[in-house]
Amino acid sequence: MTTQHPIRHLFKIALACSLALGLLAANAMSKDITSYGGTELGSVAEFRPELGLGWLSGYLGPEALPNSLTLLPRPPAAGSAALAEDEEVAKATFALRGTPRFALAEADYDLKFGHLINGFSCALNTQISEENAPYLTTLLRRSVSDLGLSTYAAKNYFKRKRPFQENHQPIGIPKDQAALEKDPSYPSGHTAVGWGLALILAEISPDRANELLARGRAFGESRIVVNHHWYSDVAWGRVMGAATVARLHADPTFRTDLESAIAEFASVRTKTIPPAGDCKAEAAALAQGFQVSDVTAIDVLLEPDATMLRHAEENNASLLKVFPKGFALDAAHRPHITIVQRFVRTADLDKVYAATSRVMAGADIAAMKLDAVKYYYIPNGEMGVAGIVAKQTPELVKLQADVIAAVAPYTVETGDSAAFFTTPDDPVIDPALIGYVSSFVPSSSGEQFNPHVTTGVAPRSYLDQMLAGPFEPFTFSPAGAAVYQLGQFGTAAVKLQQLDSKP
Numbered sequence: 001m002t003t004q005h006p007i008r009h010l011f012k013i014a015l016a017c018s019l020a021l022g023l024l025a026a027n028a029m030s031k032d033i034t035s036y037g038g039t040e041l042g043s044v045a046e047f048r049p050e051l052g053l054g055w056l057s058g059y060l061g062p063e064a065l066p067n068s069l070t071l072l073p074r075p076p077a078a079g080s081a082a083l084a085e086d087e088e089v090a091k092a093t094f095a096l097r098g099t100p101r102f103a104l105a106e107a108d109y110d111l112k113f114g115h116l117i118n119g120f121s122c123a124l125n126t127q128i129s130e131e132n133a134p135y136l137t138t139l140l141r142r143s144v145s146d147l148g149l150s151t152y153a154a155k156n157y158f159k160r161k162r163p164f165q166e167n168h169q170p171i172g173i174p175k176d177q178a179a180l181e182k183d184p185s186y187p188s189g190h191t192a193v194g195w196g197l198a199l200i201l202a203e204i205s206p207d208r209a210n211e212l213l214a215r216g217r218a219f220g221e222s223r224i225v226v227n228h229h230w231y232s233d234v235a236w237g238r239v240m241g242a243a244t245v246a247r248l249h250a251d252p253t254f255r256t257d258l259e260s261a262i263a264e265f266a267s268v269r270t271k272t273i274p275p276a277g278d279c280k281a282e283a284a285a286l287a288q289g290f291q292v293s294d295v296t297a298i299d300v301l302l303e304p305d306a307t308m309l310r311h312a313e314e315n316n317a318s319l320l321k322v323f324p325k326g327f328a329l330d331a332a333h334r335p336h337i338t339i340v341q342r343f344v345r346t347a348d349l350d351k352v353y354a355a356t357s358r359v360m361a362g363a364d365i366a367a368m369k370l371d372a373v374k375y376y377y378i379p380n381g382e383m384g385v386a387g388i389v390a391k392q393t394p395e396l397v398k399l400q401a402d403v404i405a406a407v408a409p410y411t412v413e414t415g416d417s418a419a420f421f422t423t424p425d426d427p428v429i430d431p432a433l434i435g436y437v438s439s440f441v442p443s444s445s446g447e448q449f450n451p452h453v454t455t456g457v458a459p460r461s462y463l464d465q466m467l468a469g470p471f472e473p474f475t476f477s478p479a480g481a482a483v484y485q486l487g488q489f490g491t492a493a494v495k496l497q498q499l500d501s502k503p
Helices: 007-023 081-091 100-107 113-118 134-149 152-158 163-167 174-182 189-204 206-225 231-248 252-269 279-286 306-322 346-363 394-410 431-438 460-468
Strands: 295-304 337-345 370-380 383-390 452-459 474-476 478-486 492-498
Touching (some): 134 189, 189 231, 295 306, 295 346, 295 492, 306 370, 306 383, 306 460, 306 474, 337 346, 337 394, 337 431, 346 394, 346 478, 346 492
Antiparallel strands (some): 478 492
């Protein structure tokens, strides 16, 4: 196929064709049919043991693997709309560097079987291993070999260069760059493995199918995040994953092993083994997606010292007792003093970091002495967002003015929810917050600047009582400066860049 079409349309067509291909191949035979029709545990040789992956030789011989060279179109040609889309998607991932999503993408690079299957543990809502699920792990260890090999006919024929060889941007796992340069980009083998694994696991645990398929999709998207693959590499890698799983279903040994694995997994679930890893952290990382909006809502802020942190955490604990549905001061809600909140072009974030670092270094922020003087809150209906106010000083006002001027060339008027960090449970940003960020300059700058540390959310009736009560003033200093992506309630949700604040 030489004509280039938009990737997303081709993906739907090719996926249907690849699934049909496997289902039509029902008369194919396995490479090693055992006496009872399934794989005898411990009987299958390890796949390329020198790689240390812990995979087993697959079910399909070379002649039985789906032919990626036959199934897939040519990779996007120079000047095509498909290549422009690849380049656009790649650029939209660059701002994820240094975020939890980038860290997860780097972790997804590791294809050692134990690590690979643990990557699906949260989606599966349990942990499987060779000890508690020998038949299931044998099925998967054999299948991943077929999934990975399915991409190499096209890889070796087209020899497409990887995105980092074209855009010269940093990559995840830089120590493996030389090896990656020798392994062609199109289609993505990692994606075929991740998507195929998700399809098989979804059949074994159908009640977790949505979670498993979402994780399989994100596993392939990780390849774009770390700048190892183009979007089209990943889209067509999924096709090869689906085609291979379909073809595996035509193999009698695979089908018998699958039945054994389903029965075995039902027993594993009765043991209520918790998932491996931190599922809350994984969910937060996945919520960032794999592309960043053209616009990012940022908070250029000062990070307070231990004295302010202690007072902020004490107040936050009091607010949570009154309103448990509020937020705790944690990794997604960092205590801070906002200097300026703005919508900026995502493509210009590196320039924002450089410009604001120069301002912070020139201000000698660590030498500032700031006085906390009272509680306050911003009303929002029957609720309020509370905080501790720091006394405005000429040094703070000048710092804010300098930061506003430094960021001005990269700002845009407004943004939408996509510009903020959101979670699947709370994906829509309050319009009042969008308006607040849009009008921060001039509404909250200059004489209107109100330096404060946000501490939580509570009903206004309680906050009115809090403001009427005593406040013990204290002195604190900035401990650092950073640029964060804003989240719901105007929280500092994701650190984008630590700023160099040393004079």
